[in-house]
Amino acid sequence: MSDRYISHFPKPDGLPRELLEILAEECAEVVQRVTKALRFGLDESQPGQPFTNAARIGHEVGDVLATLERLQDINVLRRADVAHGVESKRRQLLIFLQNEPVTERV
Numbered sequence: 001m002s003d004r005y006i007s008h009f010p011k012p013d014g015l016p017r018e019l020l021e022i023l024a025e026e027c028a029e030v031v032q033r034v035t036k037a038l039r040f041g042l043d044e045s046q047p048g049q050p051f052t053n054a055a056r057i058g059h060e061v062g063d064v065l066a067t068l069e070r071l072q073d074i075n076v077l078r079r080a081d082v083a084h085g086v087e088s089k090r091r092q093l094l095i096f097l098q099n100e101p102v103t104e105r106v
């Protein structure tokens with residue numbers, strides 16, 4: 001008897017798969033922009049680029065949010081699960097942020 005695990009669930013295809021691929025691409029673009037900002041500064045603009053690294057992070061986060069909307073519209077992702085994640089992260093940030101003064105948040 002083999003220990004291999006074979007999922008019996010269908011893999012996403014069609015529009016759900018395409019949107020998940022785009023979500024992965026956009027998340028990677030957020031990572032790229034954030035690492036550029038960490039290396040060169042939030043206010044730096046790459047040569048030939050009219051937008052600062054901060055603006056470009058915002059643009060890429062917007063791309064992620066737009067893609068999330070479409071995934072929720074077609075019920076690949078549940079809005080309740082996304083809302084749960086948002087609330088959970090807010091609580092974690094209140095507890096674990098190391099650089100925010102304690103007196104600023106109650």
Ligand SMILES: [Mg+2]
Pocket residue numbers: 026029059060063
């Ligand atoms: Mg993008």
